Amino acid sequence: MRRGANQPRVGDFNQIVIIDAIRRSEGGLSRVELAAVTGLATQTVSNICRRLIDLDFAVESGKIGGGLGKPRTILKLNPASQYAVGVHLDPAVITFVVLDLSGGVVASSRTLTPAVTGPDAIVVEIASAIDDLITRSGLGRNRILGAGIAAPGPIDLERGTIVDPPNLAGWHQVPIRDALAVATGMPVLLEKDVTAAAVAEMWAGGQGGTGTFLVVYLGTGIGAGLVLNAEVVRGVSGNAGEMGHIVTDPDGARCSCGLRGCVAATITVQALVNEAIEQGVPGVGGAPNAAIDAAFETLCGLANAGPGQAREIIDRSAVRMARAVAVIANLFDVRRVVFGGPYWASLAAIYLERIPALLHPGLAARAIHRVEVVGTSLGENLGAIGAASLVFDQTFSPHPATLVLTPGST
Secondary structure (H helix, E strand, O other): OOOOEOHHHHHHHHHHHHHHHHHOOOOOEEHHHHHHHHOOOHHHHHHHHHHHHHOOOEEEEEEEEEOOEEEEEEEEEOHHHOEEEEEEEOOOEEEEEEEEOOOOEEEEEEEEOOOOOOHHHHHHHHHHHHHHHHHHHOOOHHHEEEEEEEEOOOEEOOOOEEOOOOOOOOOOOEOHHHHHHHHHOOOEEEEEHHHHHHHHHHHHOHHHHOOOEEEEEEOOOEEEEEEEOOEEOOOOOOOOOEOOOOEOOOOOOEOOOOOEOEHHHHOOHHHHHHHHHHOOOOOOOOOOHHHHHHHHHHHHHHHHHOOOHHHHHHHHHHHHHHHHHHHHHHHHOOOEEEEEOOOHHHHHHHHHHHHHHHHHHHOOOOOOOOOEEEEOOOHHHHHHHHHHHHHHHHHHOOOHHHHEOOOOOO
């Protein structure tokens, strides 16, 4: 059933539309240009811009000539007006960032995820690390809008809980959102890590974060964040993006699901390290998280150095990855695939060399448009940047759903 527009929110929505237009323009926009790109009346734009300047969200930044008319005043977003904290909880490492309104990282830190410590103790540790980071950044807490936490799935988005993630022992129905809100005294949002990565690309990824695209996140596991027409796809429970059981090699290793050759059994860091150990690649071994990381770095270093067993393993993983990405790219007809995550840098050179050519023949719409394959510009802190971006996205992105009347609203 279609629902009507929530008229009292239209004014706020228009303000957010203006903020979004300004932040997506590298050089800023004049009021005339804002009216043109948003379709809003000139007087409406002028009123909103005056309000944004008064609120310190925007600043006037010089003038440009306008032909015969008077010079136009350029408006830019004020990055220092608001900040957000992002936390990425990975089974191997916890990453923290403070993000300014333009998506710039102003402070960051990281710590190894304790292997045996219970969730309650880790929540206390996370809250303490957030306090330390804010103090070190020199920012007043009144300028921090809130915090976001990106975590491995499955999550219960409505209840704000982490639900039995496969690589975090003892994390059963942990209400991390509310616990962290109590511990920090600020609003907290929870999101699945791959979804947060997609939000990071939308908010802080520049022009590459527009339209319809796929983010492939290479962490302890591999997931897909999907953006359709500038809206993140979360699914019914917030757990969209599981690609671990797409079969890419029917003759590959057996997966925990019972099938052979799933992404989870053939392309993850652990799977590639296992393959290298089985083939006797020199210097590669792994058991605990730190050892797996070291083994993976050794494997990728050998692969990037030239031909040999290590290069063959990574080349095969590129073929499998292209097959998995093609399934999702065809299903949603995306224009761009963005790779990122903590393990992306080690694979980037080979994957960017191999995957575009491997992907193209498997695309149903290849005669109509190409699919661009790129690496994220946001570095290895993509998950944490995405977590902080959640706060800005919820507050400052123009989501049409906010205009829709809900039952009981007027």
